[in-house]
Amino acid sequence: HHGIIAERMDDSVLLIDGTLRFQKVDLPIDHHLNGTTYPACLTIRNSRNVTVTSQYRGLIDGRGSQYWGIPLIGYVQIEEHRPRLFRFDLTDDLLLENIILQDSPYHTLYLDSVNRVEIRRVSIVNRRTYHDGHSLVDLSAFNTDGVDVSGNNVWIHDCDIFVQDDCIAVKDVKNHSEEDGIDGPYISSNMTFERINASGLGFTIGAIKNTHVKNITFRDSYLHKTMKGIYMKFAERTHINISALVEDILYENIAMESPLQWPIWIGPAQQADSSDVCHPNPCSMCWPMAPSSKCHVVKESKFRNITLRDIQINNPQMSPGVIFGSHADTIDDLVFENVQVTSGLPLPMARLDRHETFPGLLQPIRDQYVPKYITFAQKVVQGLVDRISPFVLRLREALEKTKGGYLTMAMNVVQSGGGAEQWYLSIILQETLGAIWMWLLLSVFTGILTFLILRHWNRFTHRSTREESLNRRVLYHSVYAVLFLVFLFSTVFCLVVPLRKPKWERMDRYYKCKGVRNGVARGDTWPIPKCFEHDLNWTSIDAKASRVKEDGALSAAPSDSSVMDGALILMCISLVIFQIAHRRITLQPQLPATASDTGERLDALVP
16 A cells, blocks of 8 residues: 555654655555545554654655646546545544645545644645645645544644645544444534634535534634635535534634635535536536536535624625525524625735745745746746835835825825735736736637638638639738737737626625625615615515425525626627638639639739
8 A cells, every 4th residue: 555554653753853755656556446545645543642743844745746647637537536645543632743744645634533632833735836826727736625624622723724625624523333433423523723824715614424513613813815715514415314413613703815716605515526527516616607507405414503703804706605505404593793894905914924824835846747937937926026015115115205195195005014015016917927828828729720710611611622722822811810810809808808707706796785884784784785686586585495495405696697798708709700700711802714823813812
């Protein structure tokens, strides 16, 4: 088997003062695993009083890029047949401290059925580029959870986690055999997670299938450009006779900066667990953007006594959240206390140097599948930010001395203290770089496609050999017109289409609602701001509920009209380009019937 397996390590200390790096090998047993998960790189089972520590900052490197493969292609090839980095099974009195866990092929730190655990001053990093967030290339390292834990009496604090899936996830207690001393009921309880800086899919409970989860607390933590923030989810049950219950959950004093998806999600797990990205298991990751996508509530699953207190969500890219239940599987006693959604200047934590909030990011990236020019370009962007930021600060100070009036006020907005100018410049340069890459890729793709269509047009119209020869020459004379159309189409697409956001991303509508002040709805706006009433049609909500009752889901999904409009616009633009190019070829002067040689045919084209 892969990795190191240790059992009954009672009263042991594992001291890591250097680097422990794992190399992928192809073993004969790999071909007989029948789809089961690979053994972890390092596994400790059935042990008591174990300490994993370092006098400095020891590094355990899983070299996950060996399994992630080519971005967006490697997952289709390997899926989830990858080893975890560090796993503890049935272990009590465990302490992890002062180590860095980097580039896990699969789940990073997996704690199954543990008791009395403390984790402190641990950095977990799984990323593929230097992007200050989660690009598509980074997300291709999917399922690289930070900490997955089940059991009792767990305390994780003062850690930083930057991963491409759940940052911390309270999981099901696995169905161990009676020899392991566990014979149900399966309960995960009494866990506290505090003072944690994280970025990924957020602070998660789930996906729960057959476990009773209770008394879980997340507090005093920061989420930076995370995908989701507060994420509670159920998955389809594997044991029919055991229902799932999540209760007595507290999220307190959590700050989020620029979450990329829904900051709050309470409902079914949005996942696929297959090569089909849009497969609903039980809720499609394409929901509600794709019209055909589905999202189902898990039957016999219940949330109860959930409290969100002192939650600050700043600059979310999508709507504040999703709460998804049904008549049969309800969400009871859900309390929002001082939950604020705002837009504007970044939060103070977002203005700090990224290596202060995430010390683990100091580790260099070693990914043989990501082209070096991508990481080089990102380093150039960061270098520009570092160089321009002091100039902006000096300019502001000079304007203050000369009393520059409105210009000074504008600079005060940009440089509001604590590194806001660096945040703005970083956002501008990152978005500019992304737009350039999109424009280049789209231009090349559209240019090749247009050229091929025009090149083979004569075959589709069954023209004669003489006319085909003439049109081929006309095509080469029209290359500048084709390139101009490609340039125009790519520019319009990259500038206009991103500005046309679907409804669930239009946060400005919420702030413009009557009765909403500083992102907080008050007065007669309950239960929903008036400007959203036409979207949900609350007068017929009972009819909707009865109509979807058989599917076990009651949701107010956003309309897909924006997506359809965008697709229609792209189709129309493509048709216009095609028609113009076609007209450019067909509306040419006809040759005399006596023209035979090449010189005469070319002369006929000259006015």
